Amino acid sequence: MQQTRCAVLDAIADGPVAGPALAEQLDVSRAAIWKHIEALRDDGFEIASDDDGYELVSVPEFGGTAIEFGLDAPFEVEYHDAIPSTNERARELGAKGKSDVVVVADEQTGGKGRLDRAWSSPSGGIWLSILLRPDVPPAQAPAFTLAAAVATTRAAREAGVEAEIKWPNDVLVSDTNENSSERNSEGPAKLVGILTEMEGEADRISWLVVGIGINANVDPDDLPADTPATSIRAEVGDVERRVFTQRLLEEFDDLRKDLDSVVPAWREYASTLGRRVRVDTPGGEVIGEAVDVAFPGTLVVDTDDGRVEVTAGDCEHLRPADE
Template sequence: MTDTRRRLCRALADADGPVSGPALAEELGVSRAAIWKHVEALREAGFDIESGTDGYAVRSVPDYGGDAIAFGLDAPYAVEYHDRLASTNDRARELAMEGASDVLVVAGEQTGGRGRLDREWSSPLGGVYASLLRRPERPPAHAPIFTLAAAVAVTRACREAGVDAVIKWPNDVLLADDERKLAGILTEMEGEADRISWLLVGIGANVDVAAADLPETATSVREAGGTADRRRFCQRVVEVIHDIDAEEVLPAWRDHAVTLGRDVRVETPGGVVEGEAVDIEFPGALVVRTEEGERTVHAGDCEHLRPAGD
């Protein structure tokens, strides 16, 4: 997607009524012919755009796709959409190596999706598979805060869709009542000693996916009775990640967390840590109260040992 197309989508989405071609051309700093060309491209992509004496007016938007996600997206990111990709994170990494930034890579389905520890991630049609490429001015040690921010964003999107979602440390979003998985997050980065060079936040969310296409341990917004609007879900995740300040992340994460207060077993590079999860510390470490005292776990594979509420 070109910058002009992205800005045209934003201008049409923000308009209260029809907008003339000359007004759009002046606002975007392009020719009227360029506006017409992009409007025709949007029509080919499935937009219903009326054109009259007063100008252009969007009457309907496609269910999904790059232009559809960009239309009304309240965040300054270009959208690159593919019907099918091996991995949105892999594609976003290619763009990062080319020098790109502020790009959202989206796929209708993935053929090689993966989660943490290189585990396979089921990516059937109907999910939201997206990777956000950014270059935040943060040291590499702060990268985990972006994983937590994404978990908050996905949880809020689920709840806005009518599904009671909760967060399991460090990167899973679960259905509250039975803790089946709704979404996972995979953050990757490259950095120097004092600064992140680029950072990818990859999201795999089961939105409009049928139960037959999911593992038994997973569910979807659709199956949980929520509104399975992939376009709006994807937009809300990106908007929350963009808007949330670092100091807001931990309180928001705590509000949505199901791990805190639970007995856990965490497999870490240094061995097993077992006890009660009592808090989260910046930039994303889990504090576990063990028989030997409190341990701060920066990375690991977490297992809940008792149900919530016990």
């Protein structure tokens, strides 16, 4: 958000402020104040104006300026009502040298998941991509994916959804949760998908994009029928998307500043550890008990042939033989 516009919002949020006083306080013209007020109104902010001055009445439910207002994290937000892919847009910005930008959309028309799988992104969801330039080697990039899963899980739990994480980054709602919807009666249902993309060299990351897709205020009938999926609406009702997005970004920002804290935080919400799993990896199938996750996100599996460390793959939770 433009710095003066942010200062105008902060000032009028605390009560009526007369235009001349606001102009003097911010060292700009009264005409400039009026232009900023009108721009904020165009963005959906309700601003009253009377003899006492300007006063902020309400903040839009969603949108770039709305998310930036009150956000306690150093991100610039670029918002789209609809876009083919927030990850694609973030990659474009990365190629232009941008950093710490979050591309957010109400709807994606061409969203993709891992292995180029289609990802349904209807209006009412939260579809965002975080563009970073972290000063770490590429080998540590998986830690940012785990950080995104933790941040989203924490935001979901604050919203009342008992979310959990399946290795490495699927945020699910278990069928054993009291508030789980009928849609996930056949097992845990997916609430969030995360896709991380990177460009770099052997010793450095040029840019990193963490894409996060959240089934927020979405009807269950608008979600894919071929895989168990749920939404915040289906679990607990509609959420304030602006607040949810802010909390996610604030939690992610804290975690990215302290990568050593990511794996312990991930373990706290993990549904995979202690479970028998099957992991399809580039080197073949790994079956056994998931016993740990090591930095930056390696799954440790005890198999019949010994302990195996898995850095990438599709993980499936297996039911015990007696079920």
